[in-house]
Amino acid sequence: MIRFLEFLSFLFAWGYTFVFFWILKTFLPLRRNWFAKIAAFFVCGYLADSIIYSNDLGSLLGVMALFFAYSLVFYRGTLMEKISVLLVFYPALIAINYLMLDIGGRMFYAITQASYEAVVQSPKLMLTSTLIHTISLLLRLLFWIGAWLILRKFLSKIVSRLSFRMWLIVDMLMLASFVGIFTIIYFMPEETAIVYPICGASIFSGFGCMYLASYICEAMQTAYRAQELEMQSNYYKDRIKDEERVRSIYHDMKNHMLLLQAGAGNGQEVQRAVQEMQSQIQEYENYHHTGNEFLDIIIRDKAKAAQEREIDFNAAVSFEDGAFMELLDISTIFGNALDNAIEASEKLPKDRRLITVRANRVRDMLVIIVENNAAPASSEPAGTTKKDAFLHGFGLPNIKKAVERYGGQCSIKAENERFVLKILIPVP
16 A cells, blocks of 8 residues: 555656646746756756755755756746746745645644654554655645646746836745745744745745736737727828828829910929929828838838938838738837837937838848947947837847747847847748
């Protein structure tokens, strides 16, 4: 019977390892090397099964150091994201491991009131101890399965959408839980049951922060979608105006042609009519056609914003092959890049205000280049001065994340008073 229980304990322990490993993998992407993935799983088994004792600084610091090193070695992502993993999951990990160990010990002592020496010498007590240990492992496995069922719809989209500043907010909220669980276990009171509510609060604080981060992502996406709908509405309104303008040009051309054919009017009237026609045609030709209706809206709006700020704006964009990209990602890439370029150009003398955006397909790659003049010794734009900072304040980090979702690369050069953002995205 003991052998059977030990076998069940083995299955429960590795089942728990698999669930915990899957949760972390969903939250942060693993490195692509298969050897690294296999090694990550087995190291996770050692990490997940860590034994936490009260008043033991070594075990608390050791598990924390191992957890952070584990995320650094085996997972991709920014340093801030890996710190966030530690702050969110470390309190839950040590809390649940400590609770199962302590509750199991209390149950065994309450049932048997036996010492360790008595357990070793008595097969019946050994069976009881093994049974309680197996039940503890089962409860721990069920807890993390429940955690996965709750968190699975939140985890994958959090990392791909949150910016550095949003991570900072989540981390500051989690810091209280992190410090609290660490401190209470190290400075354990005489009545250890006092620790239980704090352990529970730490676990639910971590999961609550995951919900908060997911809510922030949803709010960001909703705001972007609302902006997209407004831009699309403006696009179709402008299309209607374009058609009306074309009909007007056609009507005027007929009248002017009749005037010329009849030879009526003096030279000034004819010249004025020709200039009026040229102005109307030029206004229509200034409309940017990229091959992607949504990108037309973005380029048009940014060109208008640049014109209002007396910035020369040149666009040569052919984006028919970018149809596979989500509208939100197109908005993130072009919108943020051009916002940064306009913001940097505003700080320059009027004769140096110039923005050039180019995009085209080169073989199997979409190539996007945004260039603008910059002030001497300038660096990457770190933020924004716009009033709608919630939507536009994420800048280059969000551009990089959007590009990386398609397996692309983003390079930045700031030299010779010139800022160049180059993006390569493989076409599927």
